[in-house]
Amino acid sequence: MFSSEIYLERRKELRKSMASGVILILGNDEAPINYAGNTYRFRQDSNFNYFFGLNLPALAGIIDLEEGTDCLYGDEQQLDDIIWSGELPSLASLASKAGIGSVYPSRELKNSLMMAIRKGRKVHFLPPYRSQNKIKLSYLLGLMPDELSNYASQALIKVVVALRSTKQACEIEELDAAAVTGYKMHCAAMQLCKPGVYEYNIAGFIEGIAAAAGGSTSFPIILSQQSQILHNHDHSEVLKEGALMITDAGAENASGYASDFTRTVPVGGKFSQKQADIYNIVLAANNQAIKMAKPGVRYCEVHRASARIIAEGLKNVGLMKGDVDEAVASGAHALFFPHGLGHMMGLDVHDMEDLGENYVGYDDETTRSNQFGTAYLRFGRRLQPSFVLTVEPGIYFIPALIHHWESEKINSSFINFAKLHEYFDFGGIRIEDDILITHNSCRLLGKRRIPVTISEVEAEMAKAEY
Numbered sequence: 001m002f003s004s005e006i007y008l009e010r011r012k013e014l015r016k017s018m019a020s021g022v023i024l025i026l027g028n029d030e031a032p033i034n035y036a037g038n039t040y041r042f043r044q045d046s047n048f049n050y051f052f053g054l055n056l057p058a059l060a061g062i063i064d065l066e067e068g069t070d071c072l073y074g075d076e077q078q079l080d081d082i083i084w085s086g087e088l089p090s091l092a093s094l095a096s097k098a099g100i101g102s103v104y105p106s107r108e109l110k111n112s113l114m115m116a117i118r119k120g121r122k123v124h125f126l127p128p129y130r131s132q133n134k135i136k137l138s139y140l141l142g143l144m145p146d147e148l149s150n151y152a153s154q155a156l157i158k159v160v161v162a163l164r165s166t167k168q169a170c171e172i173e174e175l176d177a178a179a180v181t182g183y184k185m186h187c188a189a190m191q192l193c194k195p196g197v198y199e200y201n202i203a204g205f206i207e208g209i210a211a212a213a214g215g216s217t218s219f220p221i222i223l224s225q226q227s228q229i230l231h232n233h234d235h236s237e238v239l240k241e242g243a244l245m246i247t248d249a250g251a252e253n254a255s256g257y258a259s260d261f262t263r264t265v266p267v268g269g270k271f272s273q274k275q276a277d278i279y280n281i282v283l284a285a286n287n288q289a290i291k292m293a294k295p296g297v298r299y300c301e302v303h304r305a306s307a308r309i310i311a312e313g314l315k316n317v318g319l320m321k322g323d324v325d326e327a328v329a330s331g332a333h334a335l336f337f338p339h340g341l342g343h344m345m346g347l348d349v350h351d352m353e354d355l356g357e358n359y360v361g362y363d364d365e366t367t368r369s370n371q372f373g374t375a376y377l378r379f380g381r382r383l384q385p386s387f388v389l390t391v392e393p394g395i396y397f398i399p400a401l402i403h404h405w406e407s408e409k410i411n412s413s414f415i416n417f418a419k420l421h422e423y424f425d426f427g428g429i430r431i432e433d434d435i436l437i438t439h440n441s442c443r444l445l446g447k448r449r450i451p452v453t454i455s456e457v458e459a460e461m462a463k464a465e466y
C-alpha cells in the first residue's frame with residue numbers, strides 16, 4: 001500500500017472532475033472454489049485498490065461529492081475470524097492508512113444510499129464484472145442485475161480512466177518491479193525448454209517464480225507449442241524437438257501491478273531457417289513499434305506501421321504479394337496478425353478493461369476500426385507521457401482461418417495461398433514487451449530487455465541456471 005497522501009490525492013482529483021452525487025466503489029469479496037471456505041487467492045478490485053488501497057475483502061467506499069466526505073463500509077472481525085484467520089488491525093486504523101476518518105458497518109450502506117436516492121442524488125458506480133458484486137449492487141440500488149451496466153456512470157468511468165491512464169512515479173516503480181519478475185519467469189522458461197519436458201512443468205515453475213516474488217501471475221499463463229492459438233491455457237503436451245513454444249506470462253506484484261511479456265522459442269534451442277525468417281519479421285515489427293511510440297503519436301498508427309512491416313516481410317518470404325500499402329489498407333496482413341498491437345497495463349494486465357475497452361483505448365478523435373484484426377486493437381488513441389502499454393505483434397498460421405480466407409477468396413490478390421500450405425504446422429510467433437511513454441519517447445519497463453534476438457534467445461536457452 002502507498003502512503004495515505006496518495007489515496008487522498010487520488011480521491012481529491014476524482015472530486016475535482018465530478019460534478020455532484022455520491023460515488024460508490026465496491027471492493028471484491030472472497031470467491032469460493034468448490035465450497036465457501038475454500039477460496040481462490042483474494043484479488044481486490046483494481047478501482048477500489050486505486051482509490052482506497054486496502055487489500056481486504058467485503059469493503060465498500062463512498063465518496064460524497066457535496067458533503068466532501070470519504071467513508072469506508074465494512075465489518076469488524078468476530079472472535080471466530082480472529083481464531084481461524086488471525087487478528088487484523090481495526091477497520092478504523094486500516095481506513096486511516098487510506099486517509100479515511102469515517103467507518104461504518106456494511107449493513108448501513110444500503111440505508112445511506114437509499115437516503116441519497118430519495119433526495120434525488122445520483123449514485124455513481126462502475127460496471128460490475130463479478131456476479132457477487134452484481135448481486136450486491138442489485139440489492140443496494142434496487143436494480144435488476146442485468147440492468148446494472150446500463151446505469152453505470154459514464155461520467156465516473158471517464159474520470160477514472162483519465163486518472164488511471166497516467167501512471168504516477170510510485171506506480172512506475174511497482175510496474176518496473178513486476179517487469180523484473182517477468183524477466184526471471186521468461187529466462188527460466190527459455191532454459192527449461194527441452195525436448196521431453198512437459199509444458200506444465202515449465203508453466204508451473206514460472207508461476208512459482210511469480211509467487212516467490214510475493215504476488216502471483218497477472219493472468220493465467222499461456223505456454224504451449226500450439227503457438228498459433230492466441231490464448232491457449234492448455235499445458236498438457238510434451239515438448240518436441242523443433243516445435244515453437246510460446247510463453248505469454250507476467251507477474252502481478254503484491255501491490256497489484258502487472259507485467260505481461262511474450263517470447264517464442266524453438267524447443268531444443270536452435271531456430272530453423274524457416275522459423276528464423278518469420279521470427280525476424282515479428283521482431284522488426286516490435287522494434288519499429290517501440291521506436292515510434294512517443295507522446296502525440298496515435299497507437300493505431302503504431303499498429304499500422306507494425307502491420308506494414310509484417311506484410312512487407314511476408315511478401316519477402318513469398319507468402320504475401322502485391323502492393324504492401326494496399327495490402328495493409330485492405331486488412332490482408334490480419335490473416336497472419338489477427339489481433340491488436342497492445343493494450344494499456346497497470347493494476348490490471350489489460351488495464352481498466354472492466355470499465356469498457358472503448359473508454360480506455362478510444363476517444364472522439366480515434367474510433368475503433370471495424371476491419372477484421374485491427375478491430376481487436378484494444379488501444380488506438382494518442383499516447384501521452386506516463387502511459388504504460390504492451391507492444392505485442394505476432395505472425396500466426398491458423399489453418400482454419402487460412403482455409404476460410406482461401407475458400408471465400410478473401411484478400412486473395414495479396415495472399416499466396418499455395419505457398420501457405422507449407423506453413424500449416426508452423427504454429428505462430430509473438431514477441432511482447434512492456435513500455436512506459438516518457439516525455440519524448442518511450443522506455444522498456446524492467447531493468448533489461450528479456451533476450452529477444454535470435455542469438456540472445458539461443459544463448460539464454462543454452463544456460464542451465466534452473
Ligand code: GLY
Binds near residue numbers: 248249343
Ligand atoms: N498477454 C495476454 C494478452 O495480452 O491478451
Ligand code: MN
Binds near residue numbers: 260343390392432
Ligand atoms: Mn498482452
